[in-house]
Amino acid sequence: MIKESNVFQRESDVISKIAPRVYDILQKASEDRKKTQPFAAKCIYSQLEYPDVIIVLEDLKEEGFRMAERTEGLDMDHCLLVLRTLAKYHAATAVLYEQDPQLFEPFRENLYNNKLRQDLNNFYEGNINNLLAQIENLPNFQDKFKINLQKLSEAAVDYVIKSYQKQDGDFNVLTHGDLWLNNMMFRYSESTGRVQDIRFVDFQLVNVTSAAFDLHYFLSTSPSPNLLKKHDILIEEYHKTLEETFALLDHKHLHPPIEKLKKELDKKGLFAVIIACTLLPFVLVEHSKVPDIDKVLKNEEGVKFSKKYLETLEKMVPIFEEKGWLDVEKFLKE
Structure with missing residues (x-):
């Protein structure tokens, strides 16, 4: 799967070719260059001849960065820092794409494609079916949700492959593609203890597509x-932050109105449901029950849902329902 998807080549290209130019764009436009922080670790060395794939990055722990506690989730300060940094990254990649589209050619091919269908199917359909089995007798999850979940298990892979394609008219950027809290590291103020800096890691699933993902x-x-x-x-x-960054970079024409952004999020809303049903269980799994991902991808093992995950999903379902994101058939027709 790794060889077929070429994910390490993508990661190496982003860190060694695109990240420095994005940082340079932001730093040159900033009034205070010292405040402009890189968003990724520096690439020291890479050798990408399969199977001897090697990528050596700077050790962010030496710079005082550490990971957040996976099962607790991020508080408001952490989330605001993540999204401000993401907005700057998205804006700068959109500007760079306009200036040098050829640079992004390796990322235009959809990472989620038919060549990986079986592996994707094992993950998405397998995990959704696992969820269905584990909530079958739980009264807190209504039959309507279970029915839509059954439809989703059969259609998730087709939906992801189709929807993840770059579509003209969307707010398209170079997405990180795997943006969850284990793929970011934080640095804290020594005096206050508050979070003050961030680096994104693991750029293996990058794609040129909608920022909504x-x-x-x-x-x-x-x-x-x-x-x-x-x-x-x-x-x-x-x-x-998007608006401020595009203004700073003198590319206001690339900035999407808030109404357009929210409409795009609704248009991709089923993706949020899929992630909540397939990836969130791994995020909130108890430390002693983390499954073997190889066995998961082979449908030999499923994640054991934690109490915290089921409680969180129970709160998410009414929100998804209110937004119309549980209408699987509607999304499949679009």
């Missing part, structure tokens, strides 16, 4: 469950 991926996996009803605040902060 990164937003859904992050919001469906990483904020603390007590922020579920504050996602609109986070989206508005992301949009505000």
Whole structure:
């Protein structure tokens, strides 16, 4: 799967070729260059002849960065920092794409494609069926949700392959593609203890496609469950930083209105449901019950759902319902 998808070549290209240029664009436009922080670790060395694939990155722990606690989720300060940084990254990649589209050619091919259908099917359909089995006798999940979940298990792979394609008219950027809290590291103020800096890691699933996918991926996996009803605040902060960054880079014409961004998020809303049903269980799994991902991809093992995951999903379902994101048939027709 790794060889077929070429994910390490993508990661190496992003870190060694695109990240430095994105950083340079932002730094040159900044009034205070010292405040401009890179968004990724530096690539020291790479050798990409399969199977001897090697990528050596700077050790962010030496710079004081550390990971957040996976099962707790991120508080508001962490989430705001993530989305402000993501907005700057998205904006700068959109500007760079306009200036040098050839640079992004390796990322135009959809990473989610028919060559990987069996592996994708094992993950998406397998995990959704696992969820169906584990909530079958739980009264907190209504039959309507279970029926839509059954439809989703049969259609998830087709939907992801189709929807993830770059579509003209969307707010297209170079997405991170795997934006959850284990793929970011934070640095904290020594005096106050508050989070003050971030680096994104693991750029293996990057794609030129809608920014909505990164937003859904992050919001469906990483904020603390007590922020579920504050996602609109986070989206508005992301949009505000986008506007400021495009203005700074003198590319205001690339900035999507907030109404367009929210409409695009709704258009891709089923993706948020898929992530909540397939990836979030791994995020919230108990430390002693983390499954073997190889066995999961072969449909030999399923994740054991934690109490926290089921409680969080129970809170998410009414929100998805209210937004219309559980109408699987509607999304399949679009």
